[in-house]
Amino acid sequence: MRIAFVHRRGGDDEAVLGQAAALGRAGHDVHLVAADADDLRRTPGYATARRTVTVTTGHGGDPVAALRALRPDVVHVHHVSADPGRSWVADWTGPLVATLHDHHPPCASAGLHRDGRYGGSRGARLPLAWASRGGTADDPLLRRADRLIVLSETSRARYTRAGVAPERLALVPHFVPDGTRGAMRPEPVWVYAGRLAQEQGITELLRRWPAGQRLDVFGGGPRERECRAAAPDSVTFRGVVEHAGLVRRLGRYQGLVLPGRFDDGLPLVYSEALAAGLPVLAFDGSPTARTVRAEGTGTVASWDASLPAALRAASLVFPTLRAHCRARYEETYGETQWVTGTERLYAAVVRAGAREFA
Structure with missing residues (x-):
């Protein structure tokens, strides 16, 4: 054709x-x-x-x-x-x-x-x-x-x-292309990848992020200074990196955190995470949260609930979801x-x- x-x-x-x-x-x-x-x-x-x-x-x-x-x-x-x-x-x-x-x-x-x-x-x-x-x-x-x-x-x-x-x-x-390099042993670190802007919910997430939990933040944007000021020492800002390199790293993390609060479409990083067998922690009120629930690819937290408790609950269930996430990628994305x-x-x-x- x-x-x-x-x-x-x-x-x-x-x-x-x-x-x-x-x-x-x-x-x-x-x-x-x-x-x-x-x-x-x-x-x-x-x-x-x-x-x-x-x-x-x-x-x-x-x-x-x-x-x-x-x-x-x-x-x-x-x-x-x-x-x-x-x-x-x-x-x-x-x-x-x-x-x-x-x-x-x-x-x-x-x-x-x-x-x-x-x-x-x-x-x-x-x-x-x-x-x-x-x-x-x-x-x-x-x-x-x-x-x-x-x-x-x-x-x-x-x-x-x-x-x-x-x-x-x-x-x-x-x-999304399959950028994985086989199975990886995840480390006890969370990851956020996206724009550092108001609509992504990242500033509010960092204000609530527990000091004992490690988080790598990839990306830049207009709220970067505000994000750095709000984040505890356990958060590491990795900046803007080459896309393919980031995709190859995703499988090393224990979970992807997507705090976006605006009612927009599904970000590509969601599909890229599934390709790496990486479960997703989303937040109520977004299409990502609805997709995570429908596809069983992670957990959904409420902004009104305790974030440390949500992270603890996710860390217990996420290891059991990695194979399912990869299968979902192969079936859909x-x-x-x-x-x-x-x-x-x-x-x-x-x-x-x-x-x-x-």
């Missing part, structure tokens, strides 16, 4: 490149049409993806000319800008799916919130707020796509409440499962579409 990924540089560059490469390894003819392909060349994973993916630059945010030249069986849209960057989809008559990387229906904040990254001034938000003022009904991509891929049940529920027909939404979580689910979705869209190319 000939597949065209349409993508502009965003918070999920490495995931998009990884997905394109996975489809290439599965025998598909994959083309990445990127508005800023030169920038993508600096993204980790580009060199690997380039072995199986053809990269084309689509100038001006409108990839239709490039797509007409490629004549793909299906177009898969990832990150595109607000109008006019989305308006081109009305001119494309072939089968089209889109991954909703943002966890919210169109709004000013959603466009600036990807993978835990927040930014932008009020002035920067105004164009996006204007472009998305009509909500899902007026969003060209949401209106045009044959199927919309969501990454979590939370995202599916939110888009359904916003007016997207449930039958148009397909749950296909991101896969591995490359083979993602490729199979995506191929099935593409085939359904192509069969149902039967549109002529413009």
Whole structure:
């Protein structure tokens, strides 16, 4: 199958490149049409993806000319800008799916919130707020796509409440590469990996962290100084490290702590932890907590309860969950499962579409 990924540089560059490469390894003819392909060349994973993916630059945010030249069986849209960057989809008559990387229906904040990254001034938000003022009904991509891929049940529920027909939404979580190096003997140390920002709940976690428990913190962000001031001496700040190196280390820990309190999607580090057989301690009120409960991959703590007690309880049960976590990764978050689910979705869209190319 000939597949065209349409993508502009965003918070999920490495995931998009990884997905394109996975489809290439599965025998598909994959083309990445990127508005800023030169920038993508600096993204980790580009060199690997380039072995199986053809990269084309689509100038001006409108990839239709490039797509007409490629004549793909299906177009898969990832990150595109607000109008006019989305308006081109009305001119494309072939089968089209889109991954909703943002966890919210169109709004000013959603466009600036990807993978835990927040930014932008009020002035920067105004164009996006204007472009998305009509909500899902007026969003060209949401209106045009044959199927919309969501990454979590939370995202599916939110888009359904916003007016997207449930039958148009397909749950296909991101896969993560298997970066493990076999079984590891865990040490009595907890780990947090993520942005040091308010929405991650990390500052509040560190204020409550018991002095007798070791915790390694990976990442940086605007609350780093506040986090360091709040943390006891048993917390070690490891800074920002190379991603693959962090993934290889995860299996050495006794548990991943994810204190995020905002109602966003499932972070990739959750899947990476499962790949390493690492159970997760999540906190009430987040999609991660709901997923941990549903998948049996750790424990969920309440912010109102004793954190030392929650850590003690988790440390007793987590050793018994490591094999289950690894199995869950293989069943749900591995490359083979993602490729199979995506191929099935593409085939359904192509069969149902039967549109002529413009």
